[in-house]
Amino acid sequence: MNYLIPLMVIFPIFAALLINLFGKHNKTIKILSFIVAIILPLITLFASYGLHFFGGHKPLIDTNITGLPTYITSTNLYSMHPAITYSFTPLTKVFIFIMCIIVFLSVFSYLTSEKKASGSFLFLVFMGTAAVSAMILSDDLFNMYVFFEIAALVQTGIVIASKAEDNYETALKYMILGSIGGPMLLLGITILLAITGSVNITDIAIIISTVLIKSPISKAVVLFSFALILFGWLYASGFPPFHVIKSSLYSKSESYGSSILQAMSLLTLVAFLIAMARMFYLINIFNGAILIVSIIAMILGVSMAVMQTDFRRMIAYLSVGELGFVGLGFGLGTKFSMTAGLFQGINEMIVTALLFLGLGSVVYLTNTSNIRKLGGLISKSESMAIMVLLGGFAMAGVPPFNGFRSKFMIIHAALLAGYPEVAVIAILISIATFFVFVKALHGIYLKPQPNDLEFVHDSIPKSVIFSVAVLTIMCLILGLYPEIVTVPISQALGGLII
Amino acid sequence: MMISTQLLCLFAAGALIIIGLFAAIFIDNIIKKVVGLSFIEEGVNLFIICLTYKEGGIVPILAPGMNVNWFAQNAAYPLPQALVLTSIVIGASTLAVILALTMFLYKKYGSLSAHEILNNKYDMGDEE
Structure with missing residues (x-):
């Protein structure tokens, strides 16, 4: 078990909470943020590739449980993932490492340019880093959805924390659209859960490609869930029709915040795009x-x-x-x-x-x-x-x-x-x-x-x-x-x- | 013909989502929009719960001595219930942020009209 893999998510969350705790002590949060920003890329660099099963629950292989539904037992699904799985590959390493470098440079520029550092801003930056890292690491659709919502809240928070004109209006607009995009994404995930019995991307991909794709009715249901997940993805990535609000979000933030916001959007885009490609490439x-x-x-x-x-x-x-x-x-x-x-x-x-x-x-x-x-x-x-x-x-x-x-x-x-x-x-x-x-x-x-x-x-x-x-x-x-x-x-x- | 509980719940969830979408898109008052957004969210939660509803199912806790195969066939699927709990927490936090922003903007504009507060802000950058 490689414990550095979950640490990529747990460490920035813990750091963010600690920074929030010492929010009023300027010097403390500056030193703490600087150290955390240095450690983040190092964790990614030294972690070895592999899978991490939360709670130690490995995939169920060759179980003797006969009560599993036929659409699972009749497929080529040789294993089923009962817990959240994080998968650390060369691809995820490159993306998370570059993201951490951008976070380091932005935080470093921010800390040295501003006399009084904002604990809330730094809290949001590290929470956002954790959220997007989790999204790209996760092999679990619902886990991705949870961090998708956290990332949306963080992005709104970064805009609120800026001093730009009309930042509250932009934040509200983004949240209202997010409250439509998020549930649509969840609805798509739920439909997949209902027809496959799992929220694990690998399991869903195998069930869709071996069983569901063969029946026109189940194919239509898969198509409907794809449409809903696509809608959520468009919102998270800032693709049309959400391009205007996403651009407003970038422009209403401080430059340090904008550079991190765009990296967060990109990682969200890539994480969901890869997940969608794995599940729906046969559609x-x-x-x-x-x-x-x-x-x-x-x-x-x-x-x-x-x-x-x-x-x-x-x-x-x-x-x-x-x-x-x-x-x-x-x-x-x-x-x-x-x-x-x-x-x-x-x-x-x-x-x-x-x-x-x-x-x-x-x-x-x-x-x-x-x-x-x-x-x-x-x-x-x-x-x-x-x-x-x-x-x-x-x-x-x-x-x-x-x-x-x-x-x-x-x-x-x-x-x-x-x-x-x-x-x-x-x-x-x-x-x-x-x-x-x-x-x-x-x-x-x-x-x-x-x-x-x-x-x-x-x-x-x-x-x-x-x-x-x-x-x-x-x-x-x-x-x-x-x-x-x-x-x-x-x-x-x-x-x-x- | 008697409609099953599951089907009834699915209809209710669908209705909640459609009503919520209508309110969020077409109603001008931000508070009513927020209520609409809440409808969408609760509709999706209801949808999750009723999709995996099991008529006569047992609580998904494996008691000592219980036959595993019998349990697997009769227990309700616990995953959607866990997902809904998380979803409710996320929804509550999102709603809290939206309402806090609405309060702030109401103090600034003295209005709850989305048209007045939000729609006059798209321009080509000549804000100053």
Whole structure:
């Protein structure tokens, strides 16, 4: 039994509770948060791959109980999972490790930039980290749902904890939509429980693929549950029709919070996408539905971003659009395309964190995010301007950055899968993203500085420059050596789905 | 023809979900919206419970000396009951956050109209 696997969830929860307890002692929570943020990626790094069965309840194999329903005994289901199972694979390791690095950099920047740290904010950050780690580790649908709801509450809390205008309105809107999306997801899980007798993803996948897929009636019920789970997934990921509220959520948070929020959304998206792919890949419309939703997200994301004059909202919309590429990889349905999609997910997490932190420094200096009111900021910090520009290039897919590698793989996969029109759309979206960035960066850094532009701070904190530099280096390394992540992803996918 | 308890509960759950969805989408008053959201949640909980309802089933506690096979055939399935308990707790926390936000926004706007509070905030970024 590898006890480091559950520790990835238990440790941040415990740390969050401890930070909340010492909420009023500024120095204590700063030291505590810093230590926790360092330990989190280390746990992921040193944990060995394998399964963890909660309560020590291993799968029931060859039991002599004859009372099990026939739809279980008549299938190829050689084992049944009676308890929550966590599965730690190279794929989950890569995602959780990158998430923990982003959490560390954001928390480090926050602690060094703010004189008085907010215990509530740090509590939410670590609770969120635990929730998304649990979602991607879990092989249990209901466990995923519980952490899905915790993640939704955490995201709302991070927005409430920010000082942005209209943050309460955005939080309420998100919660109301979540109160529809969450129950729909639960309803989908319940239907699966009713027809399979289990909430374990492996068990459900085996029962669906060996028995339920053969009968038209049970196939229709599976399809209905897929539709409900898809609705919950759209809400959690910020895909249309939830793209507007998700973008608002990112833009109404502090830059440190936004960089973590987007990573949380991405991990939720990936966790549920993998779970859905494992359970429903034999359903004919699965790939088509994911493909259509992803293309709509890409088009809407970039077209909404073009219209923004607030750069935080612009990045928020772009990041939602970029998530479409991840879905595209799964929608194409080949192992190569899924690897490309997941690689794009990792890149998206790093690049968007870079941009939120990097452009957050503009808000730190000027207290505005309106591009029309900004200009000439390259004189304040050339290094930051260059790193943000490189981040923009990485997101748009300019070589030699990571975004180029993953987008190239997705376009290649689309051509191999016989979807040249999808490849053309992906190229056009990348060009549009590049255009949006050039326009925004010109407005912020290169155009003459307006006379009425006032500065709240004189310089950008060195910790923020350090964090953005680390993320830029990560973009470059993954661009030059993509096999660092594509090989483990591909190996893990082979065992999961194909 | 007598309708079974399970079917009746399923209809009730479906009705609760549909009424809740209608209230959450079409009613302007935030408190009424919240009541609608609560209906959806309770509908789903009822749905979970009644899906695995077992006519004449026994409590799923394996007593000493009980035949395992007989128990497996007659005991009610305990998993949905455990799931519903968790779901109720999640629902209560979500509801508490929504109501706290509603109270704050009521103090700010002096209104409970979702149209006044929420719908005038989507723009292209020119907020200042």
